[in-house]
Amino acid sequence: MGTTASGLATWALPFVLGLAVLERELSAAGLGVVLAARTAGFLGAVPVAGVVADRHSRRGVVLWAGLAAAGAAPVIAWGLGWSLAVMAVAAAVMGAGQGACRPAFQALVTEVVDVERRQTANAAMALATRTTTLAAPGVTALLATVLDTTALLVGIGLLWLCAALVPPRGAPARRVDGPRVPFWREFVDGVHEARRHPWFLAGLGALTAVIATGYSATSVALPLISRDRYDTEVVLAAALTAYTVGGLIGALVVARWRPRSQGWTALAALACYGFAPLALLLPVPWVVIVAAYVVAGLGIELFNVPWFTATQREAAPDKLARVSSLDFLMSYGLAPVGLVLIAPAIDLFGVTAVLGTCAAVCFLAPAAAALVPTTRHFARSTGESR
Known part of the structure; x- marks a missing residue:
């Protein structure tokens, strides 16, 4: 449920912002800036999150990454129509949350699913993601007939909140004895x-x-x-x-x-x-x-x-x-x-x-x-x- 919610929220942002372009609340160039900022946040967070998730609790990384992305959604809605800079910064934070979730979710699977059942579990997550991708365009278009862009962006935040709160508790954080290794050395490891x-x-x-x-x-x-x-x-x-x-x-x-x-x-x-x-x-x-x-x-x-x-x-x-x-x-x-x-x-x-x-x-x-x-x-x- 958590990975499905995060995947749906990731897919929904460009679609909803595309609706904002159609409603003339956002320019096409502005859409490109916001999506580029999200991509930059994703790429910057992925290597950092890999180290943090191995150093600390994988469940904790999912929680804080999801909460950061959830908090960024209403900020994007707030900046819509008056501040492209605010939208870009918030999109970068959302992208960072997305990037941090990916490796943490992959590692969390090993903590909550037995080894002989992991392929079935991974297939179930892929099935859920594909199902939402297939149904989401119609559902979002239907919601757009009764909700404005701001409400849809807040809905994306609720999806990220689900991704943060729903997943089960994994293994406790690992204790690291001895001196702390520099961050870059841990990534190189x-x-x-x-x-x-x-x-x-x-x-x-x-x-x-x-x-x-x-x-x-x-x-x-x-x-x-x-x-x-x-x-x-x-x-x-x-x-x-x-x-x-x-x-x-x-x-x-x-x-x-x-x-x-x-x-x-x-x-x-x-x-x-x-x-x-x-x-x-x-x-x-x-x-x-x-x-x-x-x-x-x-x-x-x-x-x-x-x-x-x-x-x-x-x-x-x-x-x-x-x-x-x-x-x-x-x-x-x-x-x-x-x-x-x-x-x-x-x-x-x-x-x-x-x-x-x-x-x-x-x-x-x-x-x-x-x-x-x-x-x-x-x-x-x-x-x-x-």
């Missing part, structure tokens, strides 16, 4: 822990490549192709909905499916994202694009759930939050860089060359990762894991 697992570095490199190229390219190119090739916005809406539906199917499948070579299966599923830019590249009927997005959504969850579960199982318990923070920092943190570079690349080289390159990267990066030892099972050995 987390990097060293990640380097102990070749499968993790290989998988993270593949995931980062897919998100920075495939996800970014399709985010930019899909609206253009929907408009220019098919002359309708229906393709855009159908493809995005299909991606979420694919994710729902993937979460249902992976809740019970345990393939023998779990790592290789997950990487093969990740490579399926390449079908999205490939379908956009070819002159195919629009239903083929929708089907490709179903496959991409299916593949991303068939990768995500075993990936999170393996990280929770294999990483040292006292360094898990730092390893998770490195995961989020590299994969999702670099996504804005891809979004910034894709549009100029399309202008310079053309949409065909960019989509072709991105599709090739999506297929080849997971294949290259599969060649690294230990990726077959996402484990350092085939014996008993930690």
Whole structure:
């Protein structure tokens, strides 16, 4: 419930601020500033939160991060229409709360769920997140007919309050004997822990490549192709909905499916994202694009759930939050860089060359990762894991 509430609140902010743009309460440039500030807060908080969550109580980090994000929501509403600077600062605080929650939630799962049930638990969280993503646009649009933007922003704050207060109590804070290690050294220790697992570095490199190229390219190119090739916005809406539906199917499948070579299966599923830019590249009927997005959504969850579960199982318990923070920092943190570079690349080289390159990267990066030892099972050995 906590991760679902935080995910819904994260998704809802740009949608609600988009409604503010339509109501002329916020300019398009102002929307970009506020969302950029939130991204900056997220990227700044993720590595800090990884260290803090390993040093102190993971449940405590979730609590304070959620409360900070909850408090920022009404401040954004207060600044709407008169102070873009106030909105940007509050959005940065909300992004910091979002960034701090991510690694703490990942580590908290290991404290409240038995090891043999974690993949099912991670699949359940993915299922809940995809369900809310599918239903949220309609619900938010419906609420917008009776509530103004300020009330919707306060509602986002209530979601963050739920994320802060609902999760169960985890393990007590760890006692650290001896002199306190400097913050940067603790983060470096987390990097060293990640380097102990070749499968993790290989998988993270593949995931980062897919998100920075495939996800970014399709985010930019899909609206253009929907408009220019098919002359309708229906393709855009159908493809995005299909991606979420694919994710729902993937979460249902992976809740019970345990393939023998779990790592290789997950990487093969990740490579399926390449079908999205490939379908956009070819002159195919629009239903083929929708089907490709179903496959991409299916593949991303068939990768995500075993990936999170393996990280929770294999990483040292006292360094898990730092390893998770490195995961989020590299994969999702670099996504804005891809979004910034894709549009100029399309202008310079053309949409065909960019989509072709991105599709090739999506297929080849997971294949290259599969060649690294230990990726077959996402484990350092085939014996008993930690």
